[in-house]
Amino acid sequence: MIGHYSLGEADKIIVFFTRDYGKVRAVARGAKRLKNRLSGRTEIFTYGDLIYFERVGKDLHTINSFDIIESFQKIKEDLLKMAYCSYIADLIQHVTPESEPDPDTFDLMLSAMYLIESTADAEMVVRAFEIRLLERIGLNPRLDSCIICSGEINDNTPKFSIQSGGVICGKCAKLGHHAFNISYESLEIMRKMANIPLEVIPSLNILESNRQEIKKILMGFLSFHVDMKNLRSLGFLESMEKDKF
Numbered sequence: 109m110i111g112h113y114s115l116g117e118a119d120k121i122i123v124f125f126t127r128d129y130g131k132v133r134a135v136a137r138g139a140k141r142l143k144n145r146l147s148g149r150t151e152i153f154t155y156g157d158l159i160y161f162e163r164v165g166k167d168l169h170t171i172n173s174f175d176i177i178e179s180f181q182k183i184k185e186d187l188l189k190m191a192y193c194s195y196i197a198d199l200i201q202h203v204t205p206e207s208e209p210d211p212d213t214f215d216l217m218l219s220a221m222y223l224i225e226s227t228a229d230a231e232m233v234v235r236a237f238e239i240r241l242l243e244r245i246g247l248n249p250r251l252d253s254c255i256i257c258s259g260e261i262n263d264n265t266p267k268f269s270i271q272s273g274g275v276i277c278g279k280c281a282k283l284g285h286h287a288f289n290i291s292y293e294s295l296e297i298m299r300k301m302a303n304i305p306l307e308v309i310p311s312l313n314i315l316e317s318n319r320q321e322i323k324k325i326l327m328g329f330l331s332f333h334v335d336m337k338n339l340r341s342l343g344f345l346e347s348m349e350k351d352k353f
């Protein structure tokens with residue numbers, strides 16, 4: 109489940125991201141009462157088997173049962189991991205339409221959660237998640253060749269144009285396309301992050317300077333191409349990351 113809010117005195121509305129039906133909103137009757145059978149099971153970031161009564165033609169359904177498969181306890185005990193997962197859940201809520209099955213995005217989110225639970229390097233898992241989510245929604249940044257002329261990128265300091273949506277070569281950069289510098293190393297890491305199995309990402313040992321560069325580019329890219337204004341988790345994440353150092 110990826111979100112929840114109150115409904116009256118006793119009920120909660122839970123937002124689930126499901127493998128077979130996409131994003132589903134359902135009422136957990138009595139979930140705010142301590143003794144209710146659903147109260148302990150409807151915590152955020154819990155993965156489980158959901159059975160719900162569908163109300164045909166309505167956006168809001170009713171939960172029948174929810175059996176926990178994984179409660180991601182280590183995430184819940186770590187504020188920084190919580191902040192990363194809140195951000196992931198927020199992004200999913202933001203970019204996926206209601207009730208539209210998207211098993212690949214579901215699997216991406218679930219793999220990212222399992223990795224964040226077990227790794228010390230949640231940050232780069234989140235960066236890889238961002239690249240792959242952008243790809244899922246058809247907005248993947250172009251990283252292989254120049255987005256303007258399709259020419260090869262062989263400069264030591266390639267440029268990245270957020271507006272155009274990818275890397276640009278030295279020649280096109282000289283023509284006045286607005287772009288950031290990105291080190292060749294960071295570009296290589298981004299290419300890897302888009303392609304290698306997610307489980308390998310935490311073992312890449314990425315330098316802080318590359319992390320900062322990749323973060324700046326991906327955050328800029330997301331803010332420009334996906335409306336991020338209403339992502340509350342972003343402020344939480346930023347305050348947690350500041351405390352890290």
Ligand SMILES: [Zn+2]
Nearest residue numbers: 254257277280
């Ligand atoms: Zn070019």
